[in-house]
Amino acid sequence: MPGPTTYTSQPQQQQQQQGRHMLSHVNMQLDTYLANSDLEDLRAIVRSLLATGPTGTTSCFTSIARTRVQHSTPRKLPSPSSLFTTASPDSSFAVPTKALYDTLARARALFGVGLGFESLPILTSIINRILPLQWEIDSEMEDALIVLDADLAQAIQSCREQLASGSDLVKDMEGARTAVKALRDAMDNCQEVVESWGGEFPLEKGMMSIEGWKF
Template structure:
């Protein structure tokens, strides 16, 4: 009897320890199994409630980890401004930013612009076959083709962002399109050609700055573009001289002769 009691006394602490370890383990197991379900139900409930408090036409609302909430909030707010601001507002904002003299800001802006221009495919109106007839004239009215403004806009984006050599083929095509065409001394056409002359001068200045920097990506292509422009300007000068007109590209022809590659 004493032996039996002693055995019972020894087994009791062990069985207590077993029960003491198994019960919390069972609770933890149940908790781990139920937690995802509870979390899913809570997330589903939250998702069903959030649209009630979301205003109409609001930006996309995204649940994110706590350490990303601050950065995500800033990006969402900036994107909201970009979507809702007018073109005039965005220009004013960009001018203010670029005038702030923040180190590296102008460089980052121009780099992003060049990347965008390289990704963007020009429209069909800017293909070479269309550029050959870019300036159809009504000899009495002196009307310009609408493709002219599109071409000049594209060229200005290129040379304005530091891609002067890339803009030369577009401007050369505009100059070449005047071959064999006579225009009046006054009116829309001669005014437009003076504007093209100014664009050529600015594009060639952009080429000089590009040479002072990293240089063109393809030196041979850049050299051919300059030579093609110079030859085209000289041909137009001789053509205009024959019919007694006023050569409209004086600044450009001197500027291209002065460009040293």
């Protein structure tokens, strides 16, 4: 499965220096707290800071988070064949694996900080892996596809905001168009294949989000 392709320009040197400057002055006691705190507590604190902090807190956080994600997101993702398995050796119905949810988490990390276009190749590769599969109604697989559908809608919204940001976040416009076309083609193929075996197309939200979108 391909890793995330970068369509954004590198953050300006000034922003990177600002991030390093801020990190170099974390109070020692606070740094000890950060190193020993529960992850859920840290998430709650960050959410509260973003909601109540002074003007500019959210944009500063997003810029630092975007830089971190661009450098820390693994380029090599799990093999497509590892994303799904079957409930038993004699079953023909697919079930999701932990690798699927780990891969979705990587896509979310990208579109969550405004790198929507970078998340599309990951989501497209998941859809392409679905094509030869079948699943049961009200199954774990169906639940996983509902999650994927919601992620697709959010990723497309992130792409739209990326385009509208006016901050030169989309450096390779042709690459962005190619990523969107590949995603649209994958969803079209998925719909055709699923309907051919009598299934219900599971990616309606994603399809509605991308249908007719041109830029």
